[in-house]
Amino acid sequence: MPEPRLRIDGQAQTFVAADDRGLAYGDGVFRTLAIDNGQVVARVFQYERLAHDCAALDIRGPSAAWLDAELGQLIEAGDTGVAKITVTRGSGGRGYTPPVPARPRVIIAFTPGMPTPPDTLALDIAATRLACQPLFAGVKHLNRLEQVWARREAGASAAPDLAMTDTQGRLVATTMRNLLFMDPAGLWHTPGLARCGIAGATRARLMQAAEQAGRPVVEVDIHAASIADFCAAIACNSIGGAIAVSRIGENRFEHSPAMARRAAAWLAATA
Structure with missing residues (x-):
């Protein structure tokens, strides 16, 4: 499988902080997107579900325009593959209690190539x-x-x-x-x-x-x-x-x- 292309909080990075609450507690959400010919399939539906899920966990989610710009940094014209958007509550101290205010972290990955589903x-x-x-x-x-x-x-x-x-x-x-x-x-x-x-x-x-x-x-x-x-x-x-x-x-x-x-x-x- 090809290595994914990654961006974290608007930067080309490959690692998150060890105190990220998504890593420590599963405190976040994600969505998996099909990319066809450089475009997000069902973009409106995907962004709506991501926004819904962020709101359900009281996490400030990214805007559609910001997501478009970030995906544009990873996906080239003609690309086909799988993108994943992960939004966590960001870094936090020891313990379950969420930080206030939180600084959400957004991790976007794109892997070229589409898996073949069974018939x-x-x-x-x-x-x-x-x-x-x-x-x-x-x-x-x-x-x-x-x-x-x-x-x-x-x-x-x-x-x-x-x-x-x-x-x-x-x-x-x-x-x-x-x-x-x-x-x-x-x-x-x-x-x-x-x-x-x-x-x-x-x-x-x-x-x-x-x-x-x-x-x-x-x-x-x-x-x-x-x-x-x-x-x-x-x-x-x-x-x-x-x-x-x-x-x-x-x-x-x-x-x-x-x-x-x-x-x-x-x-x-x-x-």
Whole structure:
């Protein structure tokens, strides 16, 4: 994998301070962006989600204009790859109490080259479960140990991904993707994220496109027993787009390829 190009707080740097609160406590947020031909894919959606997450943690986030300028220092015309924006509360003293006032730190990385996503996903369910914490539900904060452990599970079985439930047995997402489902009537559903999980930018794009098409996506609690109510499923994120899910556990989905094609068309229209 190529070495990432890095900027930290508006400077070409490769190291952060040892007392950074993102490093010490996970006190920050991040977003992963697809870069196509030198441009941020779904720029408005990505910046909106980053601003939302910064506000949720009461961190002063960077402006869109500043992000554009910084990304322009790293990304050349024609570049394709993956960018990551990390915003921490900055440096702080010993202990959990946040510094007041805080001086947020912004780390931007760009890695050339786009990973190739799988054509379909067959998902087993991870033993690692997501803890319920409504205060931070939907926020892509830096505390991602549950996903790290679930990715360790996936690696042990050579699985490209795993579905994840919360501690009450509700289906939430995969280790790195949001999930959407279609029922036999053609209605789309997605796991509700009021208790845990990440509200991804690609999920938001699909939900907006469905709304504009007159078929709003319904947010619901999906338990293991209700997975069989659906005939199609897709998993989505900003880097891989929408991928057909052939099964989750023992439940198979016959119409996932058609659902994935519809989702891909909607994403192409909102890039």
